[in-house]
Structure formats: structure tokens, C-alpha cells
Amino acid sequence: MILAGAGAKMDPHVRCIAHTLNLASQKAFKVDSVSELVVKVRKLVSFFHKSPKATEVLREIQTQLHLPNHKLFHDVSTRWNSTLDMLERFWEQQPAVLNTLLSRKIKRREAMASLTEDDMTLIPEIIKLMSPLKVATTLLSEEKNPTISIISPIQAKLQRQFQRDESDLEVISHMKDRFRQDFDGRYTYLEGTLHCASALDPRFKDLAFLDDSDAKDMVFMKITTEVVQMNGEEEASDTAMPNEDQATGTLEEDQTAETECDKSPSKEDKTDDAPPKKKTAMDQMFGDFLSARPPAKTIREKAKDEILKYRERDTLGLDGDVLQWWRLQVDLPLLSALAKRYLSIPATSVPAERVFSTAGDIVTAQRSLLHPDHVDQLIFLKKNL
Incomplete structure (x- = not known):
């Protein structure tokens, strides 16, 4: 996308903020301790997805503990927020999950053996840190037409969220550093443009x-x-007082102009003496008003x-x-x-990507003979009605 923008000479080229958040968040999740924890939880979720018996026991224990009958989420590697959703759902259901794995009805209980106390302490801290990022991503996805005016406020919110704190766990500090290193520099060259856009947005005009x-x-x-x-x-600078070089040039031009004027016939030598323009009644009556009007x-x-x-x-x-x-x-x-x-x-390419998804739903193997004009019309109607 960056190469395409440069080739098309798009200036300024504003990167998709949703894609940027995804990249920076994935960098934060690649901290060693966090990535190991994610792998452990992922294996655990896979175990429940593959075992109907474990799922049945989990549902029974959820009812006994008065927990919501929610299934465990499995994340998708290309979407960072799905990893957060997986951790949130696991943390919500962890009492039921623990009791299920300790049940004698389940033959395979070693799935939980790899999770340590430090892992259980770390999960809520990760959720607390990454939740504002999830809100920002949801906001961009829900907005019908998000414009670049929203980028600077999001940046400011996230920069405050990811400032180092003395009370942070060491792993959380590493996550914050990874996120900031990837995220902070991506819009530096556009800072002035983004601030102007926010100032022209009546929702953020107070800056x-x-x-x-x-x-x-x-x-x-x-x-x-x-x-x-x-x-x-x-600009005012163009009409400012000239410097010495400009003054010299102006003087030389004036002298040249004088010489040319000397060669040209004077007003007295002209034969066409135009008569003075006669004032109209309107000029005579209100001319003094015009002269008194401010410029x-x-x-x-x-x-x-x-x-x-x-x-x-x-x-x-x-x-x-x-x-x-x-x-x-x-x-x-x-x-x-x-x-x-x-x-x-x-601000984001999400709406454009949705159009591609809509096109994929319309043009299928069963509708392969659709005329291109009809495809355009169907997509237009779908996205605008």
C-alpha cells in the first residue's frame, strides 16, 4: 500500500489507522512471556473445541457456578483483538474451566498443567492494558465514514495509556515499549495535517x-x-519590504523604465485627448458614501x-x-x-474492504454470468440503501 501510494504520488498518504493499530498490538503480544501465555491458552481452548465431553462438562459446571453459558473463543492470527477476546473469555470462565479440568469425567487433564500462577496473574493485566486498544478498533469499525480527524485524538489517548508506570509488571512494561516503538513514529510526518483535520472537526475543535x-x-x-x-x-511575506538585492533590482528596473518612458511620447504629444468621464446622478448623490466606506x-x-x-x-x-x-x-x-x-x-480502509467483501458475496460461482454493470449496480444498492 505504501509503494502504491508513492507510485500514485499521493501526498499526503495517510495509512489506515486500524491496520496500524493491528500491527502495533501484535508487536506487543510478541513479548516472550506474553506469546508463551497466549500459546498455552490457545492449546487449552483447542482442547475444549475438540472434545465434546469436555464441552458438556464445562456447560454443567457453568450452570452450577452461575456463570454465563459462553463458549471459549479461539483467536485468529491476523486479528489481534481476537487474541484479546480469547483471553477475556478464558478469564471470565476460568473457575469453570479449572473445575472442568479437575473433573474425573475428563481423561485428559494435562492441558492445564502448563499454566502457572504467574500466568494467571498476568492475564488480567494484559486485558486491562489492551482493552482501550480494542475500544479504538471497535470505534473505527463501527463508524460509517471515519475521517482522519479522529486519528490524533486516538493517538493521544493511546500514548497516555501506554506510558510507563512504576506499578507495572515488568512484562507489561515491555509490552508498552513494544507498542510505542511501533506506533509512535507512524504518523510523525503527518502531525500538522492530522491536527488541522481534528481542529476542523466540530467534535474535536477544542483540541x-x-x-x-x-x-x-x-x-x-x-x-x-x-x-x-x-x-x-x-502571503504577507511576498509583499514585505525588499532586501538590498531586491531593492537594487527594483532601482535598475525603475531606471530602465524611465529610459523607455523618455523614448515614448508624452501625454502632451498624444493626439487622442479623451474627454473626462461624466459623473452620473448616482455618483453625484452617493459618491461621498463610497469614499467613506472602509476598505x-x-x-x-x-x-x-x-x-x-x-x-x-x-x-x-x-x-x-x-x-x-x-x-x-x-x-x-x-x-x-x-x-x-x-x-x-x-482514516481507515475498513469501509473499502467491506465493499470488496460485498462484491465477493454477490459474484459467486452460481452467479458467474452477471454483467459487470449489474455487479456495480448491485454493490451500489447494497452499500447505499
Whole structure:
């Protein structure tokens, strides 16, 4: 994907945040003690899945202990959250699992022999550490159209979650280090872009995930500059006082212009003396009003005024429709146009991957004669109705 983005000259190329979380989480689970624990629990779950008798005894003991009649989960190697689900379900059912393995009805009881007290202590700590990551992954999957404005707030939350703590077990500290090493550097080159996107999202416009108020002001200054550039107005630096080289060049140009002017005929030599333009009654009546009117505001001044209004407005609820909110802000045309540019960038490829899954459900061996146009129409109807 990275090579494809570079080949297509996509700038900026925003990586899928869900895929990034998956990679970083799998790195955390590869800490030696944790990976060994996962293998042990996986073997235990496989034992119950393959043994109908063990499953039956487990169900009986669940009823006796008033535990939910839940089956044990088996994880999938390509999805880190399935590993967490497996550990959570095992921890929920561990009293019933222990009693089942100690039952005389089960011939094979050595599956539990490999789990130690340290392993049992470590499981709830892993669940506590990784649960916020599961929430973030669920959020990205549930959002119909997650945009890049959500990436910076997620980053800030997870960076705080994975800060080292003196009370942490050594294994948990190693997991935090592994996660941060993989996750922190993936969006560094896009930090400014991501902050601007969050600032233009009315749910996160307060930038509460940034501790420094000066940093928040800098983000809105960058937005002002982008509005000016988008509307084609020259920057103030372009109209600033020239340096010595520029001044020298300007002087030489003026001298050249004077020489050319000397060669050109003067106004007095011109034969076409245009008559002065006659003032209309409207000019005579209201001309003094026009001269008294203040000069029109520049794009930069208009952008600053819009940003001031925008920051003073109430934040949108977390369940609000961001694009619909911007559609209603008719008095913020400059910011609305910039917000559309930013908020149209998806944060994750999950919705696109769902379209591929839908296509796989539609085009099957039994429907192999579907016309390509009809496939497009069916997918469109499925995803938009």
C-alpha cells in the first residue's frame, strides 16, 4: 500500500489507522512471556473445541457456578483483538474451566498443567492494558465514514495509556515499549495535517488532546494560512519590504523604465485627448458614501474572523454528523471549503474492504454470468440503501 501510494504520488498518504493499530498490538503480544501465555491458552481452548465431553462438562459446571453459558473463543492470527477476546473469555470462565479440568469425567487433564500462577496473574493485566486498544478498533469499525480527524485524538489517548508506570509488571512494561516503538513514529510526518483535520472537526475543535494552548493557537494559524493559499491570496511575506538585492533590482528596473518612458511620447504629444468621464446622478448623490466606506477585508482577515466565530461555537456531540454540521454553517464559507478537503480523507480502509467483501458475496460461482454493470449496480444498492 505504501509503494502504491508513492507510485500514485499521493501526498499526503495517510495509512489506515486500524491496520496500524493491528500491527502495533501484535508487536506487543510478541513479548516472550506474553506469546508463551497466549500459546498455552490457545492449546487449552483447542482442547475444549475438540472434545465434546469436555464441552458438556464445562456447560454443567457453568450452570452450577452461575456463570454465563459462553463458549471459549479461539483467536485468529491476523486479528489481534481476537487474541484479546480469547483471553477475556478464558478469564471470565476460568473457575469453570479449572473445575472442568479437575473433573474425573475428563481423561485428559494435562492441558492445564502448563499454566502457572504467574500466568494467571498476568492475564488480567494484559486485558486491562489492551482493552482501550480494542475500544479504538471497535470505534473505527463501527463508524460509517471515519475521517482522519479522529486519528490524533486516538493517538493521544493511546500514548497516555501506554506510558510507563512504576506499578507495572515488568512484562507489561515491555509490552508498552513494544507498542510505542511501533506506533509512535507512524504518523510523525503527518502531525500538522492530522491536527488541522481534528481542529476542523466540530467534535474535536477544542483540541483537548493537546496540553499546550500555544500549540492549539499554532494549529489555527496554520489553518488561516491554508485558507489564504486555497483562495489564491499572496502571503504577507511576498509583499514585505525588499532586501538590498531586491531593492537594487527594483532601482535598475525603475531606471530602465524611465529610459523607455523618455523614448515614448508624452501625454502632451498624444493626439487622442479623451474627454473626462461624466459623473452620473448616482455618483453625484452617493459618491461621498463610497469614499467613506472602509476598505474591503482581505482573505486573511476574513479567515481570522471565521475562525474566531468557529472556536466560540458549541462543540458537536460525539454522535453528530460532521459534514451535515458544516453544511449548515453558511456564515463560514472559507472554513467550510477547507473542512471538506480534510474531512473527505478516510482514516481507515475498513469501509473499502467491506465493499470488496460485498462484491465477493454477490459474484459467486452460481452467479458467474452477471454483467459487470449489474455487479456495480448491485454493490451500489447494497452499500447505499
